Amino acid sequence: MPAQRADARRNYARLLVIAEEEVAAHGAEASLEQIARTAGVGSATVRRHFPGRRALLEAVFRNRVEALCTLARDLVDDHDARTALLTWLSAVTAYASSARGMAVALSPDPTAGSDPTPESACWAVAEAGEPLLRRAVQDGAVAPGVAMVDLIALITGIALTTEHHSDPAAEADRLLRLTVAGISPQQ
Template identity: 45%
Template sequence: MGEHPRRRADAQRNRDRLVAAASAVIAEAGPEASLEEVARRAGVGSATLHRHFSSRAELLEAVLHDRVRTLCALADELLTAPGAGTALVTWLRAVVAHAATTRGLGPALTGYASDPRFSPHTMIREAARQLLARAHREGSVAPNATVDDVLRLANGISLAVDSLADATECADALITLVTDGLLRRPANG
């Protein structure tokens, strides 16, 4: 005899609310954010949080899973969006915004024995590869642009704005500058 379906659904809703609340709290306060604040924002008690996540690292990994899945789902949607180059840039903005709001999530998980089936770097790289390949086929990006170039660009922008109070806005401005081009060429006249 298994758990009652309603109880399972309630438990899943609580878990989803905890991950969403943790994501928001981490974006504001970093990975050492108060677990009590996470529970409060999720509308559950501390015991419920600890029933779902036995450690801070387990909760942080769930947040990372959720964010990476969201980025990959966006990439899948953008594979059929009009304008492959624009779709790639839209996704890069999301990647950089993700990095700007993770605030040390990766280093906080150092040494944590995570789920071996979950490889965020591989998942992000594959999403970038598919979007870039489509943009190459369309001819909307430089033909010599590689997946490594695109991911280094996103990483570089993320690192450049990491300690700024308005990191997401600054990152967005830098992506615009890079994608629009730094130099303006005179119109043929």
């Protein structure tokens, strides 16, 4: 792939800053056309850098996704597999619920079939969390058959449900704890 021209790199960087502002204000429904207008470029320029809304969201949240992947790698050798997994799931939930649009970026792309594609944020996060889940299952802290994509779906569902709550991060955390504990009383 040839290197981008300097003006293309500048356009991308400017578009990304504006996209971050638009996504923060409007979530996953941020307008690509508004981003183009604000940047003073044509919509074709925006679409050349971000062929669709999902590509835009994944670019906006790339650093957060990388931070979650790093955290998963840092926690993988924790002595308590259950605590490590729950710490990481809490971080994913906090990120997804505190940044409008991130839950959509982490959700599997419905146009890509049932499995996330390797270039997607969903795939990166699921792949990073897989060793944590595998250890928790081996230690008996999580039931066999639980898949990381299932846990990501739960988290994104929680984040989307709490997006308009007065304190989305606190409500998302409460719902995650409820999900982890289950709804049955302890025996």
